[in-house]
Amino acid sequence: MRNDSFLLRKADTTTQAAISSQHVPSCNPQNETGHCPVSRRLLRTFLCLLLGGIFLYAGALKASDPMTFLDDVRSFQILPDPYAAWLALALPWLEILAGLAVITGLLRPGGLLTLNALLLLFLGAILLSWARGLDLSCGCFGGDTAASDYPTLLLRDLALLALGLTCWKLHPKTPTP
Numbered sequence: 001m002r003n004d005s006f007l008l009r010k011a012d013t014t015t016q017a018a019i020s021s022q023h024v025p026s027c028n029p030q031n032e033t034g035h036c037p038v039s040r041r042l043l044r045t046f047l048c049l050l051l052g053g054i055f056l057y058a059g060a061l062k063a064s065d066p067m068t069f070l071d072d073v074r075s076f077q078i079l080p081d082p083y084a085a086w087l088a089l090a091l092p093w094l095e096i097l098a099g100l101a102v103i104t105g106l107l108r109p110g111g112l113l114t115l116n117a118l119l120l121l122f123l124g125a126i127l128l129s130w131a132r133g134l135d136l137s138c139g140c141f142g143g144d145t146a147a148s149d150y151p152t153l154l155l156r157d158l159a160l161l162a163l164g165l166t167c168w169k170l171h172p173k174t175p176t177p
Helices: 002-021 035-064 066-075 083-104 108-131 150-170
Strands: none
Touching: 035 066, 035 083, 035 108, 035 150, 066 083, 083 108, 108 150
């Protein structure tokens, strides 16, 4: 009889362990099997499509009219020629490629790093131009000929930076070996 009660307790402990290991997954960001991570993946996908699409659009507008964008780059009075011309030719394609990387997911971390770094550089250039009292044409979305409103430019770039950093934060980390 004593041996039977030991076996029953052992079976009960094993059953409880099996039941507790099959608990409903919590809404933990590291848990990729539960309900919340699905909504997290959808949010990440939507935000990455939004950020990548914005830069794809902005880069395409600049690439379609490089001479106008060169005038916009020159209005910042940061780079002399030929560096301004090189930047006006290369920057739109960098935005397009990084935007595609973020949209497709192919090399997404590199695309996010590039776009976030560009946004920091844009913020620095805008702040420098504002401090110098320049009346510039931003050129952020193609040939905008109106004088730039600095607070609006700063808020827009800060919002895009927040979007980019959110995409970075939501990006799943690969486990280290």
